[in-house]
Amino acid sequence: MSRGFKRAAREAMATIKDCVSVAAQENAQITRGTLLKLHSLERARLVHSQLLESFHLDIFVLNSLVDLYAKCGSMEESSRVFHGMACHSLVSWNALLLGYAENGDEQLCLEIFSSVSERLGLESLNGRTFVAAFKACSGLAVKETGQVVSNGELAKLGALAKGMELHSKAVSRGRIDIFVANSLIDMYGTCGSTLDAAKVFDKMPERDVISWTALVSAFAVNGQVEIGLLLLSKMVESGCKLDVGALVTGLKACMSLASKEAGVDVNGKLVKVVSLEKAMDLDSEALKQGSEAHVFVSNTLVDLYAKCGSLLDSRGVFDRMKLHTPISWTSLLAGYVENGESQLSLDLFSEFLRDFQPDAQAFTAALKACGNLANIEKLAFFHARICRCGLESEPLLANSLVDVYGRCGSIASAHHLFDCMAMTDSATWNGLFAGHSRQGKSKAVLELFHAMQEQGLKVDEISFTCVLTACSHQGLVELGKRYFDAMLDRAKHGACTIRVEHYDCMVDLLGRGNQLEAAVELARSMPMGASAVTWTSVLAASQKWRNLAVARIAFEALERLNAKDSAAYMLMANVLNSTTKVKSILHCTRKSFQVSM
Incomplete structure (x- = not known):
């Protein structure tokens, strides 16, 4: 191979690596049903065409292109490059497998893994091959409905069985590398098995910050937040420095804790004191390490402090930030709305509009503020702006509009939007239920609930709250009992969660029906x-x-x-x-x- 060709190949690899780094920072957009990083994809196509014109592409460059297209979300082009190659190395297969695992085609990833392992033999695979397969199992777990197992955890049994089978194959190859073990911890946590995640962690001869973070996350996402935060403390005690990922994981664990905490009244505001104290400890650690300057950490802190009921601390972090992103603003605005400061949120929204184009999340916060204030004029303003941005068909916003028009007393507008929607889900119907319920139209709620069931849509916790309330107002005790029993049955199989408000609805229903005992x-x-x-x-x-x-x-x-x-x-x-x-x-x-x- 000539010296000039080698130099050109190195330059090509460097260019592609730069494109991959840019793609990692870009937010994907839904295009024809696929999440694509459009700017990076356009650049990838340009680089690819320039390389084709300049020289014959070797296997190293082609492998990098397979990976680049996958990172941009275009598995069609990634697969096309792969299948156009004269020969494949294990790196080629790994790039393709990881691409499918990260782009939502987990089943195809596992099928290809099975084919490759049979063709090449398990001993020929490396850790990266297994990491791709474990990521595919995690992806399947996210899509799977969990089932409550003996220890009370919500396990994704199908994905868990597949993950255990792959784990056994990885063990049969010999020593498991640290990055493979880290992927295993993440997979077991996503599948709902903290016990297996902890076993992998305990057997590791060495651990890094990713190992600890994966274990903290495993416990936090499975409802064992206190254990997760305790592990975070042990991580610091062990001398492992918290990086941005670990801090964000810890802060999100605090959010989960805050969502469960009852809170106390402080000057008319509900403050989650325990969660707030833990948030401050992590904030102090972030400041000590200089991590609060990282936009991800600061954005999470703005959101967390608001969820703990401390708008003063939330605004303090926001004001200290050198750079604000749309996420920073959205977290602050939503925080004000959630803490009863809807008018202030709307006032701040005008500042936000001067610098940024709102996305669906930001508009949702504004719509909720309009609903809290029953401000139909401001709602109409935001509705028009949403339409000008072409976001009216965004499911999150469409559902919010139905709900907020109902909150503002315009049930006719809510129905009109509902009827115009090409596709509805449980959240859409729940918004319509709530609108009718607020106007005392319990009969309409029951009729809609029946229609929703006939369409085969999933009935969730909010749906049941609305229908139980309607039964209570109509005095339909026996019907309410049947719905409540159905909910209890679903809860046993992990299909829904029964909360205190559902019991309160039933107690109210029985009380109204003179069934006091x-x-x-x-x-x-x-x-x-x-x-x-x-x-x-x-x-x-x-x-x-x-x-x-x-x-x-x-x-x-x-x-x-x-x-x-x-x-x-x-x-x-x-x-x-x-x-x-x-x-x-x-x-x-x-x-x-x-x-x-």
Whole structure:
């Protein structure tokens, strides 16, 4: 091979490597049903055509092109380059396999892996081949509906079985490299098996920051957030420096913790104190290491502080940032909306519009603010802007528009949008349910719920909340019981999650139907424990039906929860007054009857 040809090949490889780096930073866009990084793809095609004109491409350059097209999201072109090659090395196969795994065609990746392993033999494969296969299993797990297993975890059993089979093959080759083990931890975590993830971690002779981060993430995404954060502390204690990925993983774990925390009232705002303290610890670590300057870390902190109820800290991080991205603004704006500052969010939105073109997430935050304020004029303004941007068919925005028009009392507009949509999902129907429910049209909610089921759409937690509320308002106790039983059955198989609001709806339904003993029994059996809302509902039903015995049970339960307020005392007083009057009337009636005798 001539010296000039070698130099040209090195230059070609450097150019392609630069294109791959740019593609890694670009956000993909849906084009004809495929997620493509359009600017990088255009550049890749240009580089490819220039290389074809300049010299005959060797296998190293062609392998890099297979990888480049895959990184841009175009597996059609990646596969075309691969199949046009005169011969293939293991690097060629690895590039193709990883491309399919990362671009959503996991099943094809695993089929090709099986074919290659049979053709070349397991001993000929390397760690990167297995990493691609493990990534494919992780992708399958994301798409699979989980099932609750004996230890309470939600496992993706199909993907888990395939992952275990591949793990066994990797072990049969001998020592597992650190990057393969890291991929295994990630795969087991995604499949819902923290036990297997921990086993792989414990057997590793050496670990790096990616190993620790993968294990923290495995526990965090499977609901064991406290363990995940404890592991993060152990990671620091072991002398492993937190990088950007580890910090972002820890911050997202804090978000999960905040979503579960009840919070306390601080000057009229709900603050998640425990989560906030952990967030501050991680923020301090990020500042110490200089990582807060990284835009990903800062964006996550803005979002996290808002979710913990501390808008002051959220705005503080935002103001310290040297560079703001649309994600920074969207996190801040959404934070204000979630914390009851919808008008301030809309005021800030005008600043955002001066520098950036909003995406679907940003518009969604603005629409939610309009809904909270019931501001139909501002809603119409944003709706028009969404249409000008060509985003009206974006599912997230289409669903939000249906929901917010309902919130603003324009159910006719919500229905019009719903009828014009080419495709609807559970979120779309839920928005329509909620709109009718707010206007007291319970019969319409039940009719829509029946129509949704007939179309075979998935009924989720929000759907059940709406229909149980409708049953309560209509006094349809038996129908509500059937829906609740159906929900319990789905929850056993991991198809949905029962929350406290579903139990509250059922307690309210039973109370309205004068089934007070059943309401008390259900409240006492709640796995998450009855809340003050639950027992206040029982107390209100006791007043309606003048049941002093049940009222006392509810009042004592509120006392144990330290949740007695003026409303509870008023309800109890009304029950006592009403039952005293009834006893007085009965006494007078008996006395007059005896005199007449």
